[in-house]
Amino acid sequence: MGCGCRNFIDNSMTENLIIFNARLVTPTGTSARCGAQEMNHLHILDNATVEITKGIITYVGASRGETRDGYYNHFWHYNARGKCLLPGFVDSHTHPVFDGERADEFNRRLRGESYLSIMQSGGGIAATVRATRNATYYTLRARAETLLKQMSLMGVTTVEAKSGYGLDRDTELMLLRVIQGLQRDEHRRVDIVPTYLGAHAIPAEYAGRPDDYIDFITGEMLPHIARHRLAAFCDVFCEAGVFSVEQSRRLLTAARRYGFGLKLHADELASLGGAELAAELHAVSADHLLHVSEAGIRQLRAAGVVATLLPLTAFILKAPYAPGRQLIDSGLAVALATDLNPGSAFSGSVPLTFALACIYMGLTIEEAITAFTLNGAAALNRADTIGSIETGKQGDMVLLNTDNYHQLTYYVGMNSVIATIKGGVIHPLNG
Numbered sequence: 001m002g003c004g005c006r007n008f009i010d011n012s013m014t015e016n017l018i019i020f021n022a023r024l025v026t027p028t029g030t031s032a033r034c035g036a037q038e039m040n041h042l043h044i045l046d047n048a049t050v051e052i053t054k055g056i057i058t059y060v061g062a063s064r065g066e067t068r069d070g071y072y073n074h075f076w077h078y079n080a081r082g083k084c085l086l087p088g089f090v091d092s093h094t095h096p097v098f099d100g101e102r103a104d105e106f107n108r109r110l111r112g113e114s115y116l117s118i119m120q121s122g123g124g125i126a127a128t129v130r131a132t133r134n135a136t137y138y139t140l141r142a143r144a145e146t147l148l149k150q151m152s153l154m155g156v157t158t159v160e161a162k163s164g165y166g167l168d169r170d171t172e173l174m175l176l177r178v179i180q181g182l183q184r185d186e187h188r189r190v191d192i193v194p195t196y197l198g199a200h201a202i203p204a205e206y207a208g209r210p211d212d213y214i215d216f217i218t219g220e221m222l223p224h225i226a227r228h229r230l231a232a233f234c235d236v237f238c239e240a241g242v243f244s245v246e247q248s249r250r251l252l253t254a255a256r257r258y259g260f261g262l263k264l265h266a267d268e269l270a271s272l273g274g275a276e277l278a279a280e281l282h283a284v285s286a287d288h289l290l291h292v293s294e295a296g297i298r299q300l301r302a303a304g305v306v307a308t309l310l311p312l313t314a315f316i317l318k319a320p321y322a323p324g325r326q327l328i329d330s331g332l333a334v335a336l337a338t339d340l341n342p343g344s345a346f347s348g349s350v351p352l353t354f355a356l357a358c359i360y361m362g363l364t365i366e367e368a369i370t371a372f373t374l375n376g377a378a379a380l381n382r383a384d385t386i387g388s389i390e391t392g393k394q395g396d397m398v399l400l401n402t403d404n405y406h407q408l409t410y411y412v413g414m415n416s417v418i419a420t421i422k423g424g425v426i427h428p429l430n431g
């Protein structure tokens with residue numbers, strides 16, 4: 001296909017790569033960047049060279065005189081021709097393992113029906129749960145793999161993936177095993193961080209008995225998942241009509257005892273106190289935050305919780321956007337993610353997330369880059385190994401088709417990525 005040596009790059013055996021003549025654009029550090037000043041600060045270096053040895057970055061800095069493409073001295077040499085080289089994007093909130101699409105519901109919403117009325121007629125998460133419980137491991141895995149491939153083409157190198165469409169014991173464990181299987185694929189283009197979201201909804205068999213369902217999760221599921229190391233995080237949909245603040249507290253307190261990192265779907269539909277609970281429990285992230293209170297913002301900042309914002313969901317549900325500008329100006333670390341899921345946001349679009357965050361949440365493009373790289377990594381407790389282009393970190397990067405990184409938002413919803421580099425292995429989009 002096509003011509004030119006770049007179509008035939010295959011350094012997957014060595015994971016050794018030297019990219020030269022790049023315009024390096026990266027946040028720096030091994031923890032979340034907080035507030036406007038830190039989030040706006042990007043390290044930019046022209047004519048930069050980045051060397052990756054066995055998947056780990058071993059040199060970042062001024063050119064060392066490389067001029068030729070090709071494979072020699074055990075390294076692929078790749079001429080970036082002055083284009084922007086950024087850290088790989090970290091999508092720290094997705095729901096990609098499910099069966100059963102809900103295009104019909106999307107249509108009903110377009111015709112004016114509310115999400116609540118669709119839920120009350122048996123739609124919503126319950127519809128996906130029914131389909132997912134009837135699906136096989138291989139169906140679920142193939143579907144998730146397709147989504148991850150599409151995300152990789154947009155520059156994503158790490159994804160957090162939640163369970164939560166099985167709810168019963170066996171299906172939830174199967175979803176986590178699908179995630180584990182994808183992570184064990186040695187040819188994967190995306191690392192996958194597993195989150196157990198059993199408390200995504202109250203399953204039909206526990207209708208009206210949410211406390212009994214929480215007992216089932218804390219008594220049976222958490223110990224099993226912890227023992228088999230099937231998830232790094234535990235999440236809960238803390239929302240009016242789903243799980244109360246008190247039920248969420250009980251669940252997450254148990255999860256913390258088993259060693260899980262904590263996440264919350266917080267204050268998405270109403271100001272319930274999810275942010276305050278995230279702060280109280282020192283969760284790693286509080287996500288959504290469309291209706292976060294002033295007190296919640298103060299407490300999140302004091303507790304060092306990453307505020308993960310998901311503008312695609314607000315866009316698709318025609319909901320008010322989370323106050324991104326206010327959160328950053330209050331000194332918080334903000335991360336951006338897609339929330340890819342079959343109901344409220346069937347989109348893993350990185351370019352559209354960038355555009356919405358800047359246009360409607362008031363982020364600068366520099367803040368959005370930090371939010372989708374280093375702060376996304378911090379929302380997964382991985383800022384020490386991914387999220388920036390620095391010596392010692394994983395060789396996860398993205399090469400844009402431009403020397404002007406503003407194109408990430410200026411080209412609205414269009415993909416500017418020409419290559420994704422995962423653990424030092426280069427995947428050109430035309431290759």
Ligand SMILES: [Zn+2]
Nearest residue numbers: 093095265339
């Ligand atoms: Zn979600």
